[in-house]
Amino acid sequence: MRILLLSNKVPFPAKDGSSIAMRSMVEALRLNDIDLHLLCLNTQKHYREASEIEKHKPEGIALEYFDVNTNVNLWSAALNLLSGQAYHVSRFNQASLAKRLVELLKTTHFDIIQLEGLPMAVYLPLIRKHIKASVVLRAHNIEYQIWERHVEHEENVLRKAYLNLQTQRLKAFEKKSLEKVDGIAFISSEDQKIYREWGGRSLSTVSPCGLTPNENPPISGYEPKYDLVHLASLDWLPNRQGAEWFLKEVWPLILEARPSTTLGFGGRDMPPEFIEMGSANLWLYPIVENARDFIGHGQVALIPLLAGSGMRIKLLEFLAWGMPTVSTGIGAEGIAIENYKHGIIADDPESFAAAVVYLLDGKESRQEMQMQARQFFEDNFDNQILGKDLIQFYQTLI
16 A cells, blocks of 8 residues: 655654654554555645654655745734634645656556645645545644634633634634545544534544554653653643743642752743753753653652643653653543543642542652553554554545
């Protein structure tokens, strides 16, 4: 089977949740001997140097990427108001990738065209114009839902009004795109359920993000530096919003109950107001070179997410690494962990703080959770098995 995969970022190396999900998909298909060709945007926001890409690119795949600027700015955001299009996705429609896409469609046979995430659905009309192969959208989440949840917590009136408009446009684009593809690979059963409640009729399956077990062994051998660890890309608004909630509303409660608690807090594009909060208890790292090493130096990991959709890739990594984790319910969406067995779910500041203190003060509870988390990962998220299941779904579309 030959698959053409379109992506809005280069996933090599994978440095954030969505690129980890993309890399996971590539690995799942490679492990099942798929002939894979990738066309990717190399955006300024998530730019990868050529040497860096070559170092981390898996063998046996064809990869082409195009340097583009999709950054949000006030002028283009204002102009977008006149277009009627969803600014969240329209900025990913880039001429350089479109030109190469047409060339490939004219010269190469593909069994499946896979759109890796909703933004790449902007190329659907172009694909339909030149080829009759089945098109599948791999839905990383229900995109509009992320923004609906974010807008709920937005305090700036003008910004809230603009985001409300864009969210409605995004919702319309998302529904239309899901109906126009031949198949959908949802990353979570919750997202598939939402689609069915819309009355969605396209064939679909659930294909969660996985990892390769032997490449993601349990964390061991690290000397503890912090009691708690948090790591997230703070250039993504829901991550920043959740981090601010934790630092302002949860962290003081933890220190009140356990004054000696320390927190290693890492995040790309860390805002100045976060950095100003640094103290003897709170260690801040705007740059983290190795996520696994950083997390390995903590005893309990945190996922304080208030908005989002799909599947939390960060939680998947923590499960694979056997890392005891406290998360909000949204932070655990897409992964059906059993509360207080594979991790702890808490949604208000008091419960979140209490869960943290429970794990920090209970060494045996942490050790048991480490084993249960790893076993849950091995039973449910092995990349090769997930890839095999997805290919069986694709066979029905050819």
